[in-house]
Amino acid sequence: xxxxxxxxxxxxxxxxxxxxxxxxxxxxxxxxxxxxxxxxxxxxxxxxxxxxxxxxxxxxxxxxxxxxxxxxxxxxxxxxxxxxxxxxxxxxxxxxxxxxxxxxxxxxxxxxxxxxxxxxxxxxxxxxxxxxxxxxxxxxxxxxxxxxxxxxxxxxxxxxxxxxxxxxxxxxxxxxxxxxxxxxxxxxxxxxxxxxxxxxxxxxxxxxxxxxxxxxx
Numbered sequence: 001x002x003x004x005x006x007x008x009x010x011x012x013x014x015x016x017x018x019x020x021x022x023x024x025x026x027x028x029x030x031x032x033x034x035x036x037x038x039x040x041x042x043x044x045x046x047x048x049x050x051x052x053x054x055x056x057x058x059x060x061x062x063x064x065x066x067x068x069x070x071x072x073x074x075x076x077x078x079x080x081x082x083x084x085x086x087x088x089x090x091x092x093x094x095x096x097x098x099x100x101x102x103x104x105x106x107x108x109x110x111x112x113x114x115x116x117x118x119x120x121x122x123x124x125x126x127x128x129x130x131x132x133x134x135x136x137x138x139x140x141x142x143x144x145x146x147x148x149x150x151x152x153x154x155x156x157x158x159x160x161x162x163x164x165x166x167x168x169x170x171x172x173x174x175x176x177x178x179x180x181x182x183x184x185x186x187x188x189x190x191x192x193x194x195x196x197x198x199x200x201x202x203x204x205x206x207x208x209x210x211x212x213x214x215x216x217x
Contacts, residue, residue, distance in 0.1 A: 020058045023048045024072070027065050032111045036066060036119045063127040070120045071136040073112025077105045078143050086146065091154045098147060099176055099203075106180045117177050144169045175203040 026048035030039045041062050045052045059065040084097045106113040125133060147169035154160045179199050 016058075019050070019054070023050065023055055023058060023065070024069055028069055028111065031066065031069065031115065036115075036124075041065070060129045060132075061127065063124045064129050064132050066115070067120060067125055067128045067132050067136055070112070070116040071132065071139055073109060074116050074136065074139040074143070076109065076112065077102065078139055080105060081143060081146055084146075086149065087153060091150055091159060094150050095147070095172065102173075102176055103180060113180070117181060144173060147172055172203075179203055 023044060027039070027044045030043055030047060034043075039062070041055055042052055044062075044065065045055045048055070055065070059068065080101050081098060084094060084101065086094075089097070120136075125136065128136075144166065148165040151160070151163070151165040151168045155162055155165065
């Protein structure tokens with residue numbers, strides 16, 4: 001029996017999804033082993049079992065493929081961060097949970113963490129398709145937004161004085177990511193995970209202390 005038009009479209013879509021995922025898997029393997037600089041589209045195509053031309057059907061260039069992968073990692077992290085209850089915990093407790101989640105992710109997904117925290121430079125991002133840039137930006141903003149929302153809630157409840165919630169979120173995340181990066185030397189972890197959590201929590205507490213420093217009357 002001949003397939004219906006809907007069935008053919010569904011099969012075609014599934015094949016395209018599988019092809020794209022296979023290319024991403026090959027790229028992740030090569031970026032992990034050789035780094036961004038020494039990974040080529042030709043090598044990715046060969047590893048995935050496709051032609052270079054086929055890879056370009058799904059990705060505009062190497063940068064587009066790289067940032068697409070980095071965005072996948074960011075999305076995994078965002079999904080973990082969303083599991084932290086919002087609007088229910090004291091700001092200090094929420095930030096501690098946020099820190100623990102990022103540190104845990106950096107240990108279990110070090111490749112992804114290095115991709116979006118180190119290798120994803122502005123030049124690489126700007127050389128991507130609009131769709132890829134938009135997706136990466138939306139995921140990043142959503143992650144910052146979680147902290148900003150909690151800071152804003154604390155302001156509304158008069159727990160902390162008025163401040164720029166988004167700026168506070170940026171400072172906090174920048175500090176935590178910086179501490180994690182200082183602890184990672186190549187593929188070797190310099191600090192034990194519990195020590196890194198403690199250091200990152202300390203950074204979080206210092207930032208919260210700054211927010212509380214002029215508690216409203």
